[in-house]
Amino acid sequence: MSRAFDGRVVIVTGGATGIGASSARAFAREGANVFILDIDVPDGERTAAEIVASGGSGSFREADVADEEAVRQAVQEIVSERGRLDVMHANAGIELAKTIADTTLEEWRRVLDINLTGVYLACRFALLEMVKQRSGAIVITASPHALVTTPDAGAYAASKGGVLALTRALALEGAPNNVRVNAVLPGGTDTPMLHREAMVASDPEAQLKRFAAIHPLNRLARPEEVAEGVLFLASEAASFVTGTALAVDGGLLAVQSGGPPLSYTD
Amino acid sequence: MTSSQRLKGKVAVVTGATSGFGEAIARLFATEGAALVLGGRRSGAGDALSAELRSLGADVQFVAGDVGNERDADALAACARGAHGRIDVLVLNAGIGYPGTGPFWEVPPQEFDLVFGTNVRGVWLCARAAAPLLGRGASVVVMASMSSFVVYPGETVYSASKGAVLQLARGMAGDLAPRGIRVNALCPGICDTPLTRWFIDTADDPTGTEAEFAAFAPLERMGTADEIARATLFLATEDSSYCTGSSLLIDGGATIR
Numbered sequence: 001m002s003r004a005f006d007g008r009v010v011i012v013t014g015g016a017t018g019i020g021a022s023s024a025r026a027f028a029r030e031g032a033n034v035f036i037l038d039i040d041v042p043d044g045e046r047t048a049a050e051i052v053a054s055g056g057s058g059s060f061r062e063a064d065v066a067d068e069e070a071v072r073q074a075v076q077e078i079v080s081e082r083g084r085l086d087v088m089h090a091n092a093g094i095e096l097a098k099t100i101a102d103t104t105l106e107e108w109r110r111v112l113d114i115n116l117t118g119v120y121l122a123c124r125f126a127l128l129e130m131v132k133q134r135s136g137a138i139v140i141t142a143s144p145h146a147l148v149t150t151p152d153a154g155a156y157a158a159s160k161g162g163v164l165a166l167t168r169a170l171a172l173e174g175a176p177n178n179v180r181v182n183a184v185l186p187g188g189t190d191t192p193m194l195h196r197e198a199m200v201a202s203d204p205e206a207q208l209k210r211f212a213a214i215h216p217l218n219r220l221a222r223p224e225e226v227a228e229g230v231l232f233l234a235s236e237a238a239s240f241v242t243g244t245a246l247a248v249d250g251g252l253l254a255v256q257s258g259g260p261p262l263s264y265t266d
Numbered sequence: 267m268t269s270s271q272r273l274k275g276k277v278a279v280v281t282g283a284t285s286g287f288g289e290a291i292a293r294l295f296a297t298e299g300a301a302l303v304l305g306g307r308r309s310g311a312g313d314a315l316s317a318e319l320r321s322l323g324a325d326v327q328f329v330a331g332d333v334g335n336e337r338d339a340d341a342l343a344a345c346a347r348g349a350h351g352r353i354d355v356l357v358l359n360a361g362i363g364y365p366g367t368g369p370f371w372e373v374p375p376q377e378f379d380l381v382f383g384t385n386v387r388g389v390w391l392c393a394r395a396a397a398p399l400l401g402r403g404a405s406v407v408v409m410a411s412m413s414s415f416v417v418y419p420g421e422t423v424y425s426a427s428k429g430a431v432l433q434l435a436r437g438m439a440g441d442l443a444p445r446g447i448r449v450n451a452l453c454p455g456i457c458d459t460p461l462t463r464w465f466i467d468t469a470d471d472p473t474g475t476e477a478e479f480a481a482f483a484p485l486e487r488m489g490t491a492d493e494i495a496r497a498t499l500f501l502a503t504e505d506s507s508y509c510t511g512s513s514l515l516i517d518g519g520a521t522i523r
Contacts, residue, residue: 168522175484175519187508216443217510225508232505237496240455240489243522244515254511255440 004235006031009082011075013065013122014092016043018191019141022223023089023230024048028056030231035078037063037071037122038092065092065118075125084133087234088126090119091141093159095193097200100154108155115159116166123170123181130179137234138174140167141226142183142245144253164245171243180242182233187249188212189221216251272503274299277350279342281333281392282360284311286459287409290491291357291498296324298499300355303327303346305338305392333360333388334380343395353399355502358389359409361431363461366423373423385427386434393438402446407501408435410451412517432513439511448510450501455517456482457489483518 010027014020015036021043028034028051036058038044044060051058061077063070079085093115096107123138130136146164149157164183171181188194188211201207212220229248232238247253278295282288284306292304296319306312309330316328329345331338346353366373366381389408400406413425414432432451439449456462456479469475480487497516500506515521 171519172484172523176486178485180485216440217446217448217508218443221508228505228507229509232497232500237493237500238516240457240483240485240493240518241497241514241516242485243519244517246509246514247512248506248508249512250508251439251443251511254436254513255443 003029003031004231004237005087008032008086009035009078009084010087010089010234011035011037011078011085011122011126012089012091013037013118014141015089016040016047016060018193019186019189019223019226020089020091021047022227023091024058025051025056026224026227026231027087027089027234028054028058032087033057033082034059035074036060037065037074039064065122066113068121071121072125075122075129079129085126085129086136088122088136088138089141089230089234090122090126090138092118092122093141095153095197096155097152097197098154099152103155111155111159112162115156116162119163119166123166127170127174127179130174131177134177136174136179137238138170138179138181139230139233140181140183141230142167142185144185144187144247144249146185146245147253167245168243175242180238182238182241182243183245184226184229184233185245185247185249185253186226187215187221187247187252189223189226191223194220214252214257215249216255216257219250221248221250270297271299272499273355276300276354277303277346277352278355278357278502279303279305279346279353279396280357280359281305281342281388282409283328284308284315286461287454287457287491287494288357288359289315290495291359292319294492294495294499295355295502296322296326301325301350303329303342303349305329305331305333305342305360307332332384333392334383336391339388339391339395342392343399346396347399351399352401353396354401354404356393356396356400356404356406357409357498357502358392358406360388360392361385361409363424367420369420370422378423381423381427382430385424386430389431390434397442400442400445400447404447405502405506406438406442406447406449407498408432408438408449408451410435410453410513412453412455412515412521414451414453414513415515416521435513436511443510448506450506450509450511451513452494452497452501453513453515453517454494455489455515455520457491457494459491462488483520484523485518487518489516489518
């Protein structure tokens with residue numbers, strides 16, 4: 001039985017943990033040669049080893065998505081090694097649970113460097129290869145914060161809004177060469193990042209429950225569920241889908257709870 | 267995303283199944299192992315499609331009727347209840363693009379009613395009749411349109427109906443979320459369906475119109491009914507288990523420029 005990504009070459013940035021790790025595992029399960037880029041060496045190597053142990057093809061490269069040379073070099077090495085690049089999942093990102101009033105310029109730059117410039121770099125070097133081969137799919141991890149937000153996620157929301165506009169720009173650029181570019185908007189997902197966010201609150205467990213409850217499905221996503229959305233957008237099943245954002249958010253964006261806005265800090 | 271037989275053991279109801287998107291969805295769902303209850307206005311086409319899918323080994327019922335008619339919507343749900351006792355996947359696809367075209371002041375009230383009666387009331391009636399048969403884990407897919415978000419010249423009434431049906435899908439998602447049932451909308455752009463072909467063939471300049479349609483999306487082609495069917499399958503299965511209230515645009519990028 002053929003698998004959806006047999007023999008395909010896939011890069012996942014921020015693939016050491018969380019949504020990226022689930023995406024890497026899911027692409028590998030579907031037959032892809034997966035390359036994880038991350039700054040987290042132990043978790044990146046562990047995730048790649050898990051993929052190999054379960055019979056898949058996975059490897060890890062240390063790279064900071066905000067470092068142009070590192071991203072350029074990683075993409076070029078992978079392409080010269082495998083001869084092509086079929087999918088870029090530009091996923092690496094960080095949170096900052098702060099109001100704009102409390103955000104220093106240094107913090108602002110760090111969030112924008114990783115979440116927006118990092119996506120630009122990963123997508124730019126991927127697009128250059130994909131345009132040459134006249135095929136490819138890019139999936140970007142954005143966030144519902146691109147559209148609705150909380151009072152203490154200013155820099156994060158701005159970075160994700162930028163990423164969504166970048167998705168559309170890249171989609172228009174890639175379309176004449178059959179390169180599709182889409183975003184996923186994950187709702188609250190049960191990842192190490194979310195648990196770190198919840199630690200800001202006085203009662204982290206209660207905070208996680210409140211996170212879950214703002215989603216109409218009344219639970220958090222498993223990272224595997226977000227990964228399935230990424231795989232769909234990257235797959236041939238989505239061959240007429242480009243420039244759009246798929247909410248994998250348990251109904252968060254469509255159905256307003258009417259409750260008070262959720263804050264990371266309580 | 268595993269391959270093949272992804273709807274084995276599932277009961278799927280598809281409205282508007284006699285041509286275009288609905289027919290492609292019925293064919294793909296049959297291939298994926300679903301038991302089908304199909305609805306459509308044209309009994310000849312419905313019977314022929316059912317017979318063909320049965321000959322390939324599928325369990326298929328066809329109910330002739332108009333989704334905008336309460337008795338027909340109830341009959342479709344009753345057929346699913348009688349044959350299977352439940353519905354796992356409900357695809358509310360039936361819709362019309364014509365009549366009702368032109369600037370709003372030229373549209374006769376009966377044409378407005380026909381468009382809304384099918385595209386909005388028909389979706390609501392079928393969902394309403396099917397709601398008691400949907401259990402935890404069931405998935406509803408509503409066929410909206412890129413016209414749920416944007417308006418093209420001459421399509422004011424159609425676009426209003428597709429805007430309404432998107433909001434209906436979101437509201438149903440909220441209503442059904444506590445029962446663990448998901449509702450999502452598919453929003454296609456210009457696709458190469460029999461309706462589009464009819465539009466091309468009856469245009470003053472068919473070749474020019476076809477080229478115009480192909481150039482409409484940044485991907486520089488029309489979509490296919492099969493591409494709509496594959497997106498419907500994603501929303502119908504556990505692959506989209508955390509998607510509800512989502513609208514999936516499948517328009518080749520047409521609405522981003």
